Amino acid sequence: MKKKTYFSGSIALQIRLRITLKREIAFGPGKAELLQLVDETGSIGKAASRMKMSYMRAWSLVQTMNRCFKEPLVLATHGGQGGGGAELTETGRKAAALYQRMEKASLRATTADWNQLRRLLRS
């Protein structure tokens, strides 16, 4: 997945979209990246280690996501061939895609002003 930080020398603009649902963080940049990697790897654990994140944290993020959405975004099985695994649901794919579109749209929409603002900063 692409980085969510846009550099210019040591100057960077971070755009973070966070969705909250009654005090819980339903979705955000970390969860979006995690979904993407679960899709790629077919495993919560592998996705976690690619993000240099503990399995426990990744699993906990998945729990929160699944709880906040009407339908789960990730389905996991344990036991079985390969020990188990995880995959995205159709809802999971939709949510990931919409979120990524929002990130890109946000980036495009801010670029002009960001170029102005950047000039005011030390390099």
Next chain:
Amino acid sequence: MKKKTYFSGSIALQIRLRITLKREIAFGPGKAELLQLVDETGSIGKAASRMKMSYMRAWSLVQTMNRCFKEPLVLATHGGQGGGGAELTETGRKAAALYQRMEKASLRATTADWNQLRRLLRS
């Protein structure tokens, strides 16, 4: 200042734009609000208390901002009539305005997809 959180029942989308400069947070939602309130109140302390933030923290945010930009965003005097005070520089006003424009642009650009994504969430 307007809130940076856009509600729909208990569901909310937070859009945070953060500008970093060599490991430091040069600008973000908190600093933007602080600037606005310093402008309104003419005082770092009063701005801080309106944000329910300690003076020390507010002052430290101002220090960081001033350090990261080519020219300071806030000028403060201590002693004198009223004990002193603070005001925005022209650069400060420009930075605040550009940041607010970016926030608004980002919101507009994400609204359509956000309305879609929202439907996938529990209410």
Next chain:
DNA sequence: AAGCGTTATATTTTTATAAATATAACGCTT
């Protein structure tokens, strides 16, 4: 039935962030 790689879960420890506390300095006003 033993082994494997994974998911599932609780508990503890560490780390980073913010808050709280305390004190000094400044320069006008009276």
Next chain:
DNA sequence: AAGCGTTATATTTATAAAAATATAACGCTT
């Protein structure tokens, strides 16, 4: 020169977030 309200700064304490550690369970494979 004493008092005032503010800025300026260091140090300590508290809080929250993340990481680390540990253990169990699951169901296929052999």
